Amino acid sequence: MHSCSLFAIAGLLLALSSPAAHAQWVWKDNRNQVHASDLPPPRDIPDKNILQRPTPGNPPRAAAAAPAPSAVASDARPEPRQRVDPELEARRQRAEQEQAAQRKTEEARQAAQRIENCNRARDALRQLESGMRIARINEKGEREILDDQARAAETQRARDVAASECR
Known part of the structure; x- marks a missing residue:
């Protein structure tokens, strides 16, 4: 394996296992960069590039009303809720x-x-x-x-x- 792909895998594993980030969504953008957030990915990200969704028992803070991953259609992701101070x-x-x-x-x-x-x-x-x-x-x-x-x-x-x- 190339060292570049090892770094990518290590970064992905780090992003997936990092409890401090509280990220519920993990996805790859069109440049294959991995992103982690508690908000859903942008609408232009294909379903196959979403690496992790929120678990049903632990909904993201900003999208607590989001349906379970099995209920989400391939091109109908929930709208991110705006955070209100x-x-x-x-x-x-x-x-x-x-x-x-x-x-x-x-x-x-x-x-x-x-x-x-x-x-x-x-x-x-x-x-x-x-x-x-x-x-x-x-x-x-x-x-x-x-x-x-x-x-x-x-x-x-x-x-x-x-x-x-x-x-």
Whole structure:
């Protein structure tokens, strides 16, 4: 035997027997290099190049839900599960909760503003429809009484606001 193939066999045996690596999958790539991992090999690795699969009693940490080797079809290997950092996941969930709370607060503020606008529009509409004379202060600081045309315009504006805000 050549010394090169002896090194390859020794490396393979070392990779297969190394408990420290916790590798469950061992395969050869297209350049005949041996790889060991707790994740399944890439999809382009043919089934004949997979040298070791996880044992049914000892599933890999990242692919605990992977089916037993006999249940794996030749071209349908399980998708590797992405590893999620628990701290990162907790931060993401807190950020989502904060955003949801902010949306809820903003929606409540807008609802309160709509109620306020509705009440003001209804009050203004009652005053305008009461028939009493209504006086306003103009930009010069002078008091002026609304004529019929101005009263009709204000009444229509109050109705529009009430229709849009009072749901």
